[in-house]
Amino acid sequence: MKKVLFVLSLLVLFSMFSTFFAGDLFVSAASSLVTFKASSQSVDLNIDVLGPPSLVIISPKNATYLTNESLLLNYSVSGAESVWYQVDGSAEIFISNVSSFLYFNVSDGSHNLTISANNSFGTSASTVFFVANSTRFIILYEDSYKTNFSGESTDFYTFTLEELQELSGVILDNVNYGKILFNEVINVTDDKDHGVDNLVDLENNTNISFNRISLDPVELPNFNVSASLRLYNLTFVNPRILRDGEVCSESICTFENYSNGLLRFNVTRFSIYSAEETPGAAPPAEEGEAAAEGAPTYVSVCNPPYFFDGEKCCLDENNNRICDEEEAELEFPLPIIKKIPPRVRPFVIVLLFILIILVFIFIHNLFDLLKTGFRYLIGKKMKKTSENGNKELISS
Numbered sequence: 001m002k003k004v005l006f007v008l009s010l011l012v013l014f015s016m017f018s019t020f021f022a023g024d025l026f027v028s029a030a031s032s033l034v035t036f037k038a039s040s041q042s043v044d045l046n047i048d049v050l051g052p053p054s055l056v057i058i059s060p061k062n063a064t065y066l067t068n069e070s071l072l073l074n075y076s077v078s079g080a081e082s083v084w085y086q087v088d089g090s091a092e093i094f095i096s097n098v099s100s101f102l103y104f105n106v107s108d109g110s111h112n113l114t115i116s117a118n119n120s121f122g123t124s125a126s127t128v129f130f131v132a133n134s135t136r137f138i139i140l141y142e143d144s145y146k147t148n149f150s151g152e153s154t155d156f157y158t159f160t161l162e163e164l165q166e167l168s169g170v171i172l173d174n175v176n177y178g179k180i181l182f183n184e185v186i187n188v189t190d191d192k193d194h195g196v197d198n199l200v201d202l203e204n205n206t207n208i209s210f211n212r213i214s215l216d217p218v219e220l221p222n223f224n225v226s227a228s229l230r231l232y233n234l235t236f237v238n239p240r241i242l243r244d245g246e247v248c249s250e251s252i253c254t255f256e257n258y259s260n261g262l263l264r265f266n267v268t269r270f271s272i273y274s275a276e277e278t279p280g281a282a283p284p285a286e287e288g289e290a291a292a293e294g295a296p297t298y299v300s301v302c303n304p305p306y307f308f309d310g311e312k313c314c315l316d317e318n319n320n321r322i323c324d325e326e327e328a329e330l331e332f333p334l335p336i337i338k339k340i341p342p343r344v345r346p347f348v349i350v351l352l353f354i355l356i357i358l359v360f361i362f363i364h365n366l367f368d369l370l371k372t373g374f375r376y377l378i379g380k381k382m383k384k385t386s387e388n389g390n391k392e393l394i395s396s
Contacts (some may be wrong), residue, residue, distance in 0.1 A: 111130055
């Protein structure tokens with residue numbers, strides 16, 4: 001019976017090992033999925049891969065920046081317990097919140113930045129090489145479009161020189177008065193003199209003020225492209241669009257909508273744009289409703305830092321056109337990175353338990369087999385000794 005159990009356990013162990021190791025083995029590091037595939041069936045086993053943190057530098061890039069101040073260090077990291085960085089091999093600077101971003105200063109010239117992250121399984125590091133050149137090309141915009149009232153204005157110095165020569169989604173914004181959303185790709189460095197003086201002046205060649213948006217197309221031909229314009233806090237009932245003080249033609253200006261003092265329209269090129277009340281025109285009716293004849297229409301306008309949200313004047317101290325009381329409800333806590341222990345599935349425990357029992361049976365039967373063999377050898381030897389002794393007695 002013991003020999004039968006020994007042979008059966010040996011066959012089962014051989015079958016299990018051939019199923020897991022003789023079949024096809026597929027490993028996908030991206031999905032942390034390991035598949036052991038036998039000839040007749042497959043088993044998918046999800047495994048949490050434990051190892052050093054995953055780390056990618058987003059900014060700065062391997063390029064030239066037109067400033068040496070407030071350069072953005074932005075990165076993506078997961079599974080990190082601590083993160084630190086070094087500039088040009090200087091002292092390590094640890095980042096208290098491992099998932100945050102920060103700004104740093106350097107001198108003009110070539111630099112390298114290395115960011116590292118570690119956990120109990122090891123350390124990951126990534127290095128980027130970049131150039132800071134604050135005299136290569138100057139963009140005058142910060143006094144007008146990098147203030148507390150600049151809203152969604154493009155921060156040009158956060159982009160590389162290469163990106164500035166083909167920049168999309170450019171915005172100039174003043175949250176109290178209006179906004180320009182450029183609809184085409186712009187080469188910021190290619191102004192009137194095609195960058196000969198290494199200077200582009202947005203502060204003196206653009207203007208966003210109450211009921212006025214202007215851009216000098218002669219000085220800034222690179223910005224003289226189609227755009228969507230917004231004028232805020234107007235007091236008109238039914239405004240019409242003006243270009244250089246005259247009614248703008250439909251070939252240049254396209255009215256989009258007007259509601260609660262906000263006028264939206266599109267233009268094909270630039271000059272000076274404003275609005276005025278349409279003479280003798282009845283106020284527009286709400287959609288699905290007819291305007292009552294002779295009925296007055298009122299437009300609500302709020303004084304900064306308040307703005308009209310469609311129902312009331314609400315406080316907006318950070319000038320992002322979101323009510324402060326609503327913005328407080330939208331704030332989310334920073335994500336917490338947790339070290340998740342590996343998951344052990346029940347069927348794996350059962351397999352291990354069966355494997356342990358089979359190994360125990362195998363060892364036990366192997367021990368009995370060795371013991372039986374040993375006894376057999378000793379008995380055979382004793383029998384041979386006894387036979388030799390009998391021969392000697394007979395011969396004597």
